[in-house]
Amino acid sequence: MKLAFSTLxxxxxPIPEVLRLAVAHGYHGVELRAHPEEPVHPGLGPAERASLATLFQSAGVEPLSVAGYVRVAEPGPDEPVLAGLRELTDLAADLGAGRVRVFPGGGERPEEEADAAAVRRLAAAAPYAEDRKVRLLLETHDSHPTGHDVARVLNAAGHVDGLGAIWDLMHPWLGGEEPTDTFAALASHLDCVQVKDIASAEDTRPLPLGAGVLPLGECLELLSRGGWDGWLCWEYEKRWHPEAAELPELLGPGRRHLMRLLSDAA
Known part of the structure; x- marks a missing residue:
């Protein structure tokens, strides 16, 4: 398995400093939060995109994914959602990233209604993503927190080359889904696993890996035994918790912790 961290x-x-950290601490890739307040976002012009792609290539670090904020199950017309997916797909392709993270975002809509919107939009957007050699990855999050929720949508949408899943370890756990059930539901779709740690279900502030309650070791053992060999991306949500410890000082210990767990799982 290859290791990455998120710019969240x-x-x-700045991206040169992000790449310096990745190289210094032995991470193979970086997930790029795509937002106007960040160095990477859909408003970048062609020259800026080309420059960033060159920086990644020169550093030998992979731009793992573009973490966007399109919500495929949200209420409203389809076209703004589809336009957002195309916009993120183009950004990912221009940077050399093969993935775009999307959220469900169904809110309080009935499950059937939210699923139908997500299936319809993902199925419509997938061919464009496939043409640009990008996968749209639906994350276990918000209205669809469990592996079964996400798998239900992806099974109906099809397009296995253009669509996949991100298993964010926290949300299925908060939803009461056992890791074995999450993995079983997502296995055929699983592209990336977001690792993290928190103090409790009531206190989700980010902690160093291994310092909290999430079943990270159990999940990595499941992945290893299942023959899964994808990306592990540390999503440390410093952006939402400014009081949390700084990530750069945790990257080295975090990588060593993951490597120990992977060794134990082998």
Missing amino acids: GVPGL
């Missing part, structure tokens, strides 16, 4: 943990940090 180092909000606003």
Whole structure:
């Protein structure tokens, strides 16, 4: 498995410094939070995109994914959602990233209604993503927190080359889904696993890996035994918790912790 971290943990940090941290601490890739307050976002012009792609290539670090904020199950017309997906797909392709993170975002809509919107939009957007060699990854999050929720949508949407899943370890756990059930539901779709740690279900502030309650070891053992060999991305949500410890000082210990767990799981 290859290791990455998200720029959500180092909000606003210039990309050259992000790449320096990745190289210094042995991470293979970086997930790029795509937002106007960050160095990477859909408003970048062609020259800026080309420059960023060159920086990644020169550093030998992969731009793992573009973490966007499109919500595929949200109420409203389809076209603004589809336009957002195309916009993020183009950004990912221009940077050399093969993935775009999307949220469900169904809110309080009935499950059937939210699922139908997500399926319809993902199925419509997938061919464009496939043409640009990008996968749209639906994350276990908000209205669809469990593996079964996300799998239900992806099974109906099809397009396995253009669509996939992100297993954010926290949300299925908060939803009461056992890791074995999450993995079983997502296995055929699983592209990336977001690792993290928190103090409790009531206190979700980010902690160093291994310092909290999330079943990280159990999850990595499941992945290893299941023959899964994808990306592990540390999503340290510093952006939402400014009081949390700084990520750069945790990257080295975090990588060593993951490597120990992977060794134990082998």
